[in-house]
Amino acid sequence: xxxxxxxxxxxxxxxxxxxxxxxxxxxxxxxxxxxxxxxxxxxxxxxxxxxxxxxxxxxxxxxxxxxxxxxxxxxxxxxxxxxxxxxxxxxxxxxxxxxxxxxxxxxxxxxxxxxxxxxxxxxxxxxxxxxxxxxxxxxxxxxxxxxxxxxxxxxxxxxxxxxxxxxxxxxxxxxxxxxxxxxxxxxxxxxxxxxxxxxxxxxxxxxxxxxxxxxxxxxxxxxxxxxxxxxxxxxxxxxxxxxxxxxxxxxxxxxxxxxxxxxxxxxxxxxxxxxxxxxxxxxxxxxxxxxxxxxxxxxxxxxxx
Amino acid sequence: xxxxxxxxxxxxxxxxxxxxxxxxxxxxxxxxxxxxxxxxxxxxxxxxxxxxxxxxxxxxxxxxxxxxxxxxxxxxxxxxxxxxxxxxxxxxxxxxxxxxxxxxxxxxxxxxxxxxxxxxxxxxxxxxxxxxxxxxxxxxxxxxxxxxxxxxxxxxxxxxxxxxxxxxxxxxxxxxxxxxxxxxxxxxxxxxxxxxxxxxxxxxxxxxxxxxxxxxxxxxxxxxxxxxxxxxxxxxxxxxxxxxxxxxxxxxxxxxxxxxxxxxxxxxxxxxxxxxxxxxxxxxxxxxxxxxxxxxxxxxxxxxx
Numbered sequence: 001x002x003x004x005x006x007x008x009x010x011x012x013x014x015x016x017x018x019x020x021x022x023x024x025x026x027x028x029x030x031x032x033x034x035x036x037x038x039x040x041x042x043x044x045x046x047x048x049x050x051x052x053x054x055x056x057x058x059x060x061x062x063x064x065x066x067x068x069x070x071x072x073x074x075x076x077x078x079x080x081x082x083x084x085x086x087x088x089x090x091x092x093x094x095x096x097x098x099x100x101x102x103x104x105x106x107x108x109x110x111x112x113x114x115x116x117x118x119x120x121x122x123x124x125x126x127x128x129x130x131x132x133x134x135x136x137x138x139x140x141x142x143x144x145x146x147x148x149x150x151x152x153x154x155x156x157x158x159x160x161x162x163x164x165x166x167x168x169x170x171x172x173x174x175x176x177x178x179x180x181x182x183x184x185x186x187x188x189x190x191x192x193x194x195x196x197x198x199x200x201x202x203x204x205x206x207x208x209x210x211x212x213x214x215x216x217x218x219x220x221x222x223x224x225x226x227x228x229x230x231x232x233x234x235x236x237x238x239x240x241x242x243x244x245x246x247x248x249x250x251x252x253x254x255x256x257x258x259x260x261x262x263x264x265x266x267x268x269x270x271x272x273x274x275x276x277x278x279x280x281x282x283x284x285x286x287x288x289x290x291x292x293x294x295x296x297x298x299x300x301x302x303x304x305x
Numbered sequence: 306x307x308x309x310x311x312x313x314x315x316x317x318x319x320x321x322x323x324x325x326x327x328x329x330x331x332x333x334x335x336x337x338x339x340x341x342x343x344x345x346x347x348x349x350x351x352x353x354x355x356x357x358x359x360x361x362x363x364x365x366x367x368x369x370x371x372x373x374x375x376x377x378x379x380x381x382x383x384x385x386x387x388x389x390x391x392x393x394x395x396x397x398x399x400x401x402x403x404x405x406x407x408x409x410x411x412x413x414x415x416x417x418x419x420x421x422x423x424x425x426x427x428x429x430x431x432x433x434x435x436x437x438x439x440x441x442x443x444x445x446x447x448x449x450x451x452x453x454x455x456x457x458x459x460x461x462x463x464x465x466x467x468x469x470x471x472x473x474x475x476x477x478x479x480x481x482x483x484x485x486x487x488x489x490x491x492x493x494x495x496x497x498x499x500x501x502x503x504x505x506x507x508x509x510x511x512x513x514x515x516x517x518x519x520x521x522x523x524x525x526x527x528x529x530x531x532x533x534x535x536x537x538x539x540x541x542x543x544x545x546x547x548x549x550x551x552x553x554x555x556x557x558x559x560x561x562x563x564x565x566x567x568x569x570x571x572x573x574x575x576x577x578x579x580x581x582x583x584x585x586x587x588x589x590x591x592x593x594x595x596x597x598x599x600x601x602x603x604x605x606x607x608x609x610x
C-alpha cells in the first residue's frame with residue numbers, strides 16, 4: 001500500500017509566474033482527491049499529467065482566494081469536456097452560493113451532478129467514508145472558518161499465508177475471502193483452524209493530514225497523532241513570528257513543533273510567503289525541531305509507504 | 306500619437322499550458338485599460354511586465370468564465386499589494402454580486418475604492434469619458450448578454466506651426482495654448498491672423514474596437530466604421546460555420562467580412578478554439594476577404610499609429 005501526493009501549488013497569497021497557490025492531488029487506495037484549488041490549478045493539473053476524469057472529490061479548506069479561486073474554472077472546464085460523473089465538493093458554507101451564482105449568471109449549469117457538502121462544524125467530523133478510506137475535518141485556527149483534512153486508509157483485509165494454507169487440500173479458492181475477512185476454518189473432521197494460523201496481519205493503514213492555513217494550534221495534535229505524513233503550512237520563518245500570529249499563519253519552527261508533538265512520521269511544509277527567496281531556510285528552521293521535514297515543491301510527487 | 310495593445314490571452318474556453326483565455330491591455334493617450342480578465346490574467350500581466358498600478362479601468366465583455374474568472378484574483382492581489390487608488394470595473398449586471406459575495410465570505414474587503422459600472426443596455430452607450438478618451442459599448446450577439454468596447458481618442462489640440470509663428474514677435478509663449486485651442490490671433494495693429502495660418506491640423510484621433518464574443522453580427526458595422534484597429538473573435542474556421550452559428554461565435558471569414566464592410570484599417574483575430582493546431586489557417590482564411598489581418602499571439606504588442 002502506498003499513498004501518493006502531487007504538489008500542484010505551494011505558495012501563499014498571489015499567484016506569480018512559477019509560483020502557484022495551494023493545490024494538491026492525493027492518491028490513496030485508488031481514490032483520488034483534490035485538496036484546495038487556487039487560481040490556475042486546472043493548468044497545473046494538465047502540466048503534471050493528472051487526468052481530470054480521476055477527480056471525483058474536491059476538498060476546500062477555506063474561502064481565501066489562494067485556496068479556491070481556481071475551483072469555478074475547473075468546474076466549468078469539466079462541463080466543457082462533457083463530464084458526466086458526479087463531482088463532490090467539500091468546503092465551508094458559502095462555497096455553493098459562490099459557485100452557483102456564477103453558473104447561473106453565465107447560463108452554464110453543469111450537465112453532470114455537482115454535489116456540495118458544506119461544512120460548518122468547529123469539531124472534527126467524518127465527512128467522507130467508503131469501504132477503503134475515510135476523511136475527517138481538522139478544525140484549524142485561521143482568520144476565517146478553516147478546516148484541514150485527515151485522510152485515513154481503513155484497515156485492509158488479512159493476507160493469505162500461502163505456505164500454511166497449502167497444507168490443507170480442503171481449503172479451496174472460494175474459501176479465501178472468508179479467511180481474508182478473519183474467519184476461522186473448520187475441517188471436515190471438525191478440527192477448527194484458527195484464522196491467525198492461516199493468514200498474516202494486513203499492511204498497516206496509512207494516513208495523511210493536510211493542515212493549511214492555520215496559526216500554531218495545539219488542539220490539532222490529538223487528531224493527527226502518528227499520521228504517516230503531515231502537510232503543515234509554514235508561511236513564515238521565525239523572524240516573522242509576530243506577523244504569523246497576527247495573520248494566523250505558522251512559522252516553519254511551529255509546523256515542526258506540531259509534527260514533533262504529534263509524533264508524525266514525516267512533515268511536509270509549504271504555503272511559503274513570497275518574501276523569502278530561499279526555501280531551504282524553511283527546511284533548516286524546521287529540521288532543528290523535526291528532522292524528517294521535506295519541502296513542498298511544485299510538481300514534486302511524494303510517495304508515502 | 307499611437308495606441309499600444311498587448312495580448313495577454315487569446316484562446317477560447319479552458320486555459321491550458323501556454324494557452325490563456327481572453328485578456329488584453331490597451332494603452333491609449335497615457336490611459337491604461339484592461340479588457341477582459343480570464344483565469345490567470347494576473348500572472349500574464351506579470352509575465353509581460355505590465356505594472357499593476359497602471360490598471361485603473363477594467364472592461365468585462367460578458368460573464369462566461371474565459372472572460373472574467375481571473376478578475377476576483379486580480380482584485381484580491383491589488384488588496385494584498387496595498388493598493389489605494391480607485392479601481393473601476395465595467396461589465397454586465399451581476400458582476401458586482403459575484404465579486405462582492407466572494408469578498409464578503411473571505412472577509413477581505415478591499416481597502417481601495419472598488420467601483421462597479423454595471424451594464425444592461427442593448428444599445429451602444431458612452432460608458433467612459435475624459436478630456437482625451439471616450440469608451441462606448443458595442444452590443445454583440447452571443448449566448449448571454451455581451452458587449453464589445455470601442456475606445457476612441459478625442460480630437461487633439463492643433464499643432465503649432467513654428468515657422469509661421471516665428472515671424473511674429475508679438476506671439477508669446479503664453480499665447481500658444483489659445484492657438485492650440487484654435488483661436489485666431491490679433492496683432493496690435495488690429496490685423497487678425499487666422500488660426501490655420503499659425504497652426505497645423507492635429508494628428509487624427511485613433512480608435513480601437515474590441516468585439517468578443519459574438520456571432521457574425523452586421524449591426525456592429527456602423528459602430529466600428531473606419532476604426533484604426535478591430536479585434537474580432539474568430540473561434541472557428543469556416544469548416545465549422547454551423548457550430549459557430551449554434552454557439553454564437555464567428556469564423557475567421559466572418560470576422561474578415563465584418564472588417565471589410567466596416568472599412569477598418571486593420572483586423573486582429575483571436576479567441577481560437579483549441580481544436581485547431583495551426584493558427585496560420587485563421588489568417589489565411591481571413592486574408593482571402595480582408596488582407597490586413599493579423600493573428601493575436603500571447604505576449605505580442607501591436608502598435609497602432
